[in-house]
Amino acid sequence: MQIKICGLTRRDDVEKCLQLQVEWLGFNCYQNSPRYVTPDQIKKLLQGVDDSTKTVGVFVNTSNREVEQILQETGLQYAQLHGDETPEDLQALNVEAFKAVRSLPNTQVEDILCYQGDYVLLDGAAQGLYGGTGQQADWNLAKKLTAFKKVFLAGGLNPKNVKEAVRAVRPFAVDVCGGVEASKGIKDHVLLEEFVGAIASLGI
Numbered sequence: 001m002q003i004k005i006c007g008l009t010r011r012d013d014v015e016k017c018l019q020l021q022v023e024w025l026g027f028n029c030y031q032n033s034p035r036y037v038t039p040d041q042i043k044k045l046l047q048g049v050d051d052s053t054k055t056v057g058v059f060v061n062t063s064n065r066e067v068e069q070i071l072q073e074t075g076l077q078y079a080q081l082h083g084d085e086t087p088e089d090l091q092a093l094n095v096e097a098f099k100a101v102r103s104l105p106n107t108q109v110e111d112i113l114c115y116q117g118d119y120v121l122l123d124g125a126a127q128g129l130y131g132g133t134g135q136q137a138d139w140n141l142a143k144k145l146t147a148f149k150k151v152f153l154a155g156g157l158n159p160k161n162v163k164e165a166v167r168a169v170r171p172f173a174v175d176v177c178g179g180v181e182a183s184k185g186i187k188d189h190v191l192l193e194e195f196v197g198a199i200a201s202l203g204i
Contacts, residue, residue, distance in 0.1 A: 124155030
């Protein structure tokens with residue numbers, strides 16, 4: 001079971017994640033997000049982070065050229081496409097990338113499998129928002145997806161409910177943003193410890 005902490009904006013939060021041996025770090029490259037960080041800020045946040053920790057830039061309806069440029073400039077390893085990107089958009093990228101899907105009531109496994117790659121992130125959905133909604137994803141859909149993809153389970157996770165989510169879905173990884181924050185973009189180190197500790201207690 002791996003962990004992805006997303007929406008990082010401060011160096012001390014990155015260092016806390018490294019101390020807790022978090023496997024994936026996420027940085028928001030979407031300018032309309034309250035957790036947005038510039039490429040220059042990302043480069044500073046990544047100083048001293050080696051390749052054993054996976055780093056992800058979160059993009060929303062960004063051109064492929066810009067996604068590729070930002071990854072090259074910053075050293076981020078993966079692009080997470082969290083907007084309305086098509087399977088063709090993902091396939092045309094010349095960098096490591098995966099799709100984030102908002103689980104709407106009518107979303108089916110087949111709707112997601114058309115996106116190439118080993119990974120997919122399943123998030124909750126709220127009208128007019130592309131992520132960070134705090135809404136729970138469809139755990140039943142996520143469970144079905146695990147037969148085909150390495151699933152990042154996101155959407156409303158926090159230290160109190162993450163064990164239930166892991167037991168229900170058995171995803172490849174869990175993804176948390178707002179559930180471990182003191183305010184938007186500011187991580188609460190106690191909540192980070194509790195979140196990581198809750199997963200460690202499962203022994204998975």
